[in-house]
Amino acid sequence: MKNSPNRIAATVFGAVYVLVGLLGFAVTGGVDFIATEGGLLLGVFAVNPLHNIAHLAIGAALLIAGLSNVAAAKTVNTIIGAAYLLLGVVGFFIAGTPANILALNTPDHFLHLASAIVLLGVGLGAERTARVATA
Amino acid sequence: MHAPATMTRAWPMLAGLGGGLVLTALAAGAGGAPQVALAGLGVAALGWGVLSLRASRPLAPRAVLATSVAALLTAGTAVASGALADVPGLPLAAAGVFLAVVALSVARAARGRRADHRGPDASARRSPATRTATGSEARRSLVGLAIGAVLVSALATPALAATEAGRSAVPHGEHGTRSGDAPSDRAHHH
Numbered sequence: 001m002k003n004s005p006n007r008i009a010a011t012v013f014g015a016v017y018v019l020v021g022l023l024g025f026a027v028t029g030g031v032d033f034i035a036t037e038g039g040l041l042l043g044v045f046a047v048n049p050l051h052n053i054a055h056l057a058i059g060a061a062l063l064i065a066g067l068s069n070v071a072a073a074k075t076v077n078t079i080i081g082a083a084y085l086l087l088g089v090v091g092f093f094i095a096g097t098p099a100n101i102l103a104l105n106t107p108d109h110f111l112h113l114a115s116a117i118v119l120l121g122v123g124l125g126a127e128r129t130a131r132v133a134t135a
Numbered sequence: 136m137h138a139p140a141t142m143t144r145a146w147p148m149l150a151g152l153g154g155g156l157v158l159t160a161l162a163a164g165a166g167g168a169p170q171v172a173l174a175g176l177g178v179a180a181l182g183w184g185v186l187s188l189r190a191s192r193p194l195a196p197r198a199v200l201a202t203s204v205a206a207l208l209t210a211g212t213a214v215a216s217g218a219l220a221d222v223p224g225l226p227l228a229a230a231g232v233f234l235a236v237v238a239l240s241v242a243r244a245a246r247g248r249r250a251d252h253r254g255p256d257a258s259a260r261r262s263p264a265t266r267t268a269t270g271s272e273a274r275r276s277l278v279g280l281a282i283g284a285v286l287v288s289a290l291a292t293p294a295l296a297a298t299e300a301g302r303s304a305v306p307h308g309e310h311g312t313r314s315g316d317a318p319s320d321r322a323h324h325h
Binding site (some may be wrong): 004005008009013037065069082085088089091092093095102103105109110113114115117118120121124125126127128 | 145149152153156159160163164177181185189190191234242245270273274276277280281284285287288289291292293295297298300301303304
């Protein structure tokens with residue numbers, strides 16, 4: 001795994017997102033699922049139960065792919081990175097909704113954008129001949 | 136390839152993604168012809184970033200250089216004439232920085248391509264994507280990608296928040312709040 005940028009990125013980001021999802025429930029324990037009020041994870045990341053589920057699902061997909069093989073990691077990295085950016089762009093045009101996931105100057109939006117760029121970049125640019133890479 | 140070059144290889148493409156995001160966010164708050172122009176340029180920048188990442192080199196350097204310079208000159212003229220007085224300054228400046236980074240990188244790529252035609256070995260020297268990456272090079276490129284993504288996000292995030300889309304965005308902790316809450320009021324929470 002140590003020679004595969006896609007597997008490293010998927011595993012690291014997957015672990016972080018799973019951790020954020022799990023820790024998120026600790027700060028949103030008394031909050032309704034649809035989350036009219038959220039909580040602050042580590043004092044900076046705004047979360048609510050719906051986001052915790054999303055973080056867990058994304059983290060699990062990345063983690064499983066990262067621990068599997070290069071082709072799976074590359075595919076999942078590309079899909080999640082592209083989906084984040086696509087949803088972000090669409091969200092600009094329906095800005096008053098939760099779909100606008102990139103246009104606030106907050107740590108969680110910064111994390112969304114940075115992770116989307118890394119995942120898309122490594123998914124598209126690294127290991128273009130994934131089958132010969134060391135898994 | 137030298138370590139710094141390996142680490143920064145994808146940065147122009149990341150700048151293209153950052154510029155595309157800011158331009159599309161500006162388009163969302165504009166209207167009429169400016170909206171069409173900004174959205175077109177933004178989508179083009181995003182597409183160029185994605186395709187160039189996939190190719191591991193800046194694609195169509197001459198066309199991208201001409202477009203970037205034209206966009207920068209047009210924006211500069213519009214700012215000087217006061218035509219963009221209603222447009223927030225930060226996203227405009229951020230888009231300018233991203234476009235300038237793209238323009239500089241494709242200018243270098245265009246020069247490199249000219250040099251390639253002069254020497255028989257040059258094309259082999261300048262096709263890193265076709266080489267099998269070593270473990271250390273792969274890790275360096277991943278670290279470079281992460282640093283580039285942080286830099287792009289550090290500039291793009293506040294710029295996006297300063298656009299009309301950012302001003303009407305719903306903070307995470309407030310999803311599902313009463314529809315009567317004015318977006319402009321919420322915008323001051325961050």
